[in-house]
Amino acid sequence: MTQTHPGPVLPGLLDTETIRKDFPILHRTVHGGKPLVYLDNAASSHKPRQVLDALNDYYEQHHSNVHRGVHVLAEEATALYEGARDKVAAFINAPSRDEVIFTKNASESLNLVANMLGWADEPYRVDARTEIVITEMEHHSNIVPWQLLAQRTGAELKWFGLTDDGRLDLSDIDRIITERTKVVSFVLVSNVLGTLNPVDRIVRRAQEVGALVVIDASQAAPHMRVDVQSLGADFVAFTGHKMCGPTGIGVLWGRQELLEDLPPFLGGGEMIETVTMSSSTYAAAPYKFEAGTPPIAQAVGLGAAVDYLSGIGMEKIAAHEHAITRYALDRLAEVPDLRIIGPVTGEDRGATISFTLGDIHPHDVGQVLDEQGIAVRVGHHCARPVCLRYGIPATTRASFYLYSTPAEVDALVTGLEYVRRFFG
Amino acid sequence: MTQTHPGPVLPGLLDTETIRKDFPILHRTVHGGKPLVYLDNAASSHKPRQVLDALNDYYEQHHSNVHRGVHVLAEEATALYEGARDKVAAFINAPSRDEVIFTKNASESLNLVANMLGWADEPYRVDARTEIVITEMEHHSNIVPWQLLAQRTGAELKWFGLTDDGRLDLSDIDRIITERTKVVSFVLVSNVLGTLNPVDRIVRRAQEVGALVVIDASQAAPHMRVDVQSLGADFVAFTGHKMCGPTGIGVLWGRQELLEDLPPFLGGGEMIETVTMSSSTYAAAPYKFEAGTPPIAQAVGLGAAVDYLSGIGMEKIAAHEHAITRYALDRLAEVPDLRIIGPVTGEDRGATISFTLGDIHPHDVGQVLDEQGIAVRVGHHCARPVCLRYGIPATTRASFYLYSTPAEVDALVTGLEYVRRFFG
Amino acid sequence: MYQDVILDHYKHPHGRGLRDGDAEVHHVNPTCGDEITLRVRYEGQVVADVSYEGQGCSISQASASVLNELLVGKELPEALGIQETFLELMQSRGQVVPDDAMEEVLEDAVAFAGVSKYPARVKCALLSWMAWKDATAQALGDAGLKDSAPKGRTA
Amino acid sequence: MYQDVILDHYKHPHGRGLRDGDAEVHHVNPTCGDEITLRVRYEGQVVADVSYEGQGCSISQASASVLNELLVGKELPEALGIQETFLELMQSRGQVVPDDAMEEVLEDAVAFAGVSKYPARVKCALLSWMAWKDATAQALGDAGLKDSAPKGRTA
């Protein structure tokens, strides 16, 4: 269905017919021949042939451990791995490739920052006299590391609340970010609400008080141009599997002087300069933060993914998703008893839409949609405080990507109507 | 060359002609048509077609984020990911699948243990009144995490020295492992010396004083049956890429009651039970220790790797490597000025042989071997204290695996003779 | 999966609401945040009441309703036997087709056989049953529970 | 990569051994553990001596020997120019084919062009050159170094 009719023509759409050919999984069917309508992109995206080819080529032709070998495979694997770092650095406009650290996922990236600050010397050190600021719309991966840091250092954890329409409540910003604040960490685009947050205002206030700024760009990097220089943050974290890349790879970008000053987190091979039994010195960043054999193939795959995304153009991807999202918001407004949790218009939001449907539990909504071949996510989406804030146990979430079509939105709406009838 | 003539027939060899067909990379040539003689398996092994197929099948047919979805792909991806855990648990004879934690590599596994113990309550807590014991033959990944832990807690770091013939010097065991020792961490098979260490004796002494035992099985799990129950350790760490699996995946096995008692390390999605802004409770092991989207495809690939290895049989692989190693030790003894660093006979050793060649620097040995298509590793192999111990800057290391042939040993010996002439 | 019996229990739950009890537990399904508060009341070895409240999907709601219908009035050993049979069915990954003997034990609960094919939903179906077991252990003590375990099975 | 010139320098190194100097540095190549201890002595702006000792492969040994041969006796600005040209060649990943002008500056050191194709070995070739620059900065101060930087290039 979605293959033959992309659905209504909206301005700004990509040529999804061509793009979808790159993604093998989009051609499979489920539940006895139903075409797959994959609207769970905020959880994880699919991988184009180009990324799978890069992985296969790596393993079939060039695999070796990196950095220390003098043989052909070691040279080739190192060049591919470090080449991926160059690609990612260019993708986020990093001033230096040495500012790009490969981790296993965004969660590790955020834990890495929290741990660096917990073990740091002044002026960065988080301790009992200091405060950490996050927001109520964070993913658990940007909550729990800071709770652990607060517990272990005695620092106070504070957060911005949310407005009824799904935005950060910054009215109290000067009381929340204070002279005692050492670090402010927030999500660029919420994985539940879809909200795009006002970076400038938060960065300005954080800089006023000398706090470091960490941005969780996990839901932004796949969908829009993320320029670490224009964001003005000190650290930016994101994850490969949501942006057409493999699982098992994440990125932490950090400002060079910080990476030089801050202590290592994981210890081991690769991250050292010299080791004796009693003490060690560490390599320069980014290696200082990459202990052990890195996710080599996964970095190569992520490099292929950013090539793929850049080839299409991040602006065009953003425009496509914006068009789809507006169309979806319009169409979902037609469904009785459907309540959107998060911004209800297309401004300053990403392509993720959470909603409730009367008092039908999201598990049931999701299951009955699945029987029709429509994949959405249900639950608290690893951001339970958002559900608590809006007094709901869970939501159903539809999230789009560069290969999503208006016809898939139509399928969702038809599916939801069926769900209502089913439980009516 | 190696394809057509496997070389001398030795008792116990596998049918490498058939096995090598499974490994695409073994058919590539280097430096203008020279067949690849890959003797760098201790750094990383190659991947059979079966593992690459599992990865492709996963991404092309089943990829999704795991655990929380109610749609087909999420169910399938979860079943594959958790199925991989079952396979790994069976591979190491774990009493329970819940004792198998997926990490990004062995280094993370070892850091995870060190951090758990640093943040633990009594009786596990490592603090200033306690001691940590390692050995002089550890990989940096089993040294630096303990140095960091010692620095951060004030604990004392102690270690076993080495004998001249490359074995642990346990003569002082009762003075090194004492009542104050909280943890003893050591390598099962050394990645430089090849030594297979006497587990029983160390475990017995550690249990006498109530210390936990951590075994770094990174160089053992790929090559021999590792049975966590018969080892008697509390934690066992190893890494996927050395055992035919993908990069980006490691394993930590831990005894269930310890995993229940010990605190989490990385915080984030997946590892929680409930989260509010001010505090969280954690899921049961293994999830408590798997923050964020796990290396899903990599776990699936590792599952396929252990299927592959088990299909051949770990005993048979060990016998094959033993035969190759004895043959290599014999042949290398013919090379003038060649000094083996580590055990010179086949007893209690793995398939890794380090050596020096007169005063020709290992870099030069490796480079000139590479020009002949022979890939060895040179340097300190992330175990610099071993080099310091034997008063050498570095070694050349040849390491074998299930696809290695006697002909490759012959090629190495011929290559070394050429190296001697070249720098003679 | 959505058998009429299940939808029926979902729309018209049995014994919903919290009443007096000997023990109360609160269980959470961490994968979705569903919650149940459940109380048990015993009269000797007899399950006198199971009362509950919570939020959850049709499967977890219907399952709690079925539990109430099946277990209230039963002697503990029999109730434990039913619980175990239900557990076995739910953990069968769609492999067990309920036979007559199982249907006699589980009655309406055999309708959940289809759910066992969906691992993500098995937890929903088991939420109240796990809570009941836990509450019973609290009310009677682990020992009491063990003594009552049905013969030939392990709890 | 193993040009005769390189093997020659390796087997018969120039100026090896530690002699008096104005500053001494110790550099390590973390990827292989190779080490060099290097001293510089200046007479005014003239590189009066570069003496060194260490362990390393033929490439790093030969490179230190070539450095000694090339730089000793030169005025600092010229020496810095040579160092930068060598750096440029080594970082060219085999892309720069030394022309006559380069050969005039680098003399024997052009033999290292082939090494630049092997990233793992570039560090070996640069070990002594980085040590020399560092030692010079210590001997003359960063400022002295900057003043002497060859025109039209940045250090």
Ligand SMILES: Cc1ncc(COP(=O)(O)O)c(C=O)c1O
């Ligand atoms: C003995 C030993 N321990 C630990 C490691 C670390 O493994 P990884 O680099 O995959 O973390 C290695 C290999 O590099 C090793 O040989």
Ligand SMILES: Cc1ncc(COP(=O)(O)O)c(C=O)c1O
């Ligand atoms: C906003 C946000 N932050 C962080 C994460 C964590 O990413 P990962 O699970 O890859 O570590 C996610 C996705 O799961 C996310 O949506």
